[in-house]
Amino acid sequence: MIENLKKALNRHFCEESNFDAKDSIKSLSRVLYYCLKNRIISYKLIQQLAENNDVMDLIFFLQDKKLLISKKTFGMTLEWGDINFLNAPNETFQMPIIIKQLVTEALKSGFWNSEKAITTTFKNIGDPHYKLMPKLTSKLYNHSIHYLIDGLKIKMFSEEMHLVDKVNSIISELKGSGIMSPKLISSFFQSIKQNTPIYGLNPSLYQLRFEEKDEKINKRGILQ
Structure with missing residues (x-):
């Protein structure tokens, strides 16, 4: 299943002319899969799943693409706040509902539909x-x-x-x-x-x- 997610992420994000995430797709898919199953994920766990990839680069991409949202900034207003990278080790992240559905579908089909x-x-x-x-x-x-x-x-x-x-x-x-x-x-x-x-x-x-x-x-x- 996670191989399908990797294929979907690669097709959707790595075909952009201004972005190359091929080396990070494995870590990215593992982070998203974990968060889908467990609802939240901590900075420390992302760091573990990032393996040899730069954890801050990975978190920046996750935040920039709104794949994960900092739980502290995702309050009653539903506004996507920017992560405070100085405080990143204390951050916890969650996945927007639409991303949960995208990841769920990608695990089945291999496409970001x-x-x-x-x-x-x-x-x-x-x-x-x-x-x-x-x-x-x-x-x-x-x-x-x-x-x-x-x-x-x-x-x-x-x-x-x-x-x-x-x-x-x-x-x-x-x-x-x-x-x-x-x-x-x-x-x-x-x-x-x-x-x-x-x-x-x-x-x-x-x-x-x-x-x-x-x-x-x-x-x-x-x-x-």
Whole structure:
């Protein structure tokens, strides 16, 4: 089973032109497999599973891709906080719901199937519109800028799919499942300027081509 997970991680992450994780895939798969089975994982255990790989590089990748979230920063707001690397040895991590589903599917199939994971996650939540969620989520990623999307766009795409009356519950489910997180601090001024909340999308679901997105950002870095 874990060999399938290694294949899925290699296909999804190592085919990026700007990243080479081939030497870390074994450690990465072991960490994710352990966390899936045990719900949480400590820095010290990640260090043991990292073998010859740099544990800080591995944790940075896990955190950057939102495969694991620091338990201390994953509070009531569901905001993904940045890990304090000076305090890393005392950190404990957990896996967002959507990543649990992705890893579960990958262990079976050897593929990182975001569409299936989204469908299953929303079905398990009990959302009656779970079959529409992969399409809606894909729209959010396609229209995001550096994985940032604002609340008005979420409402607009929900309306296009005749789900506008469900937009508040959809946002709650997207946050609760770990597909997106409110950007309460880093996007504070963007939120004020646009009069709408800003959300960060989990970068592990879909890859974005940033060079095609950069021209949509003005000189002040505000989403247009």
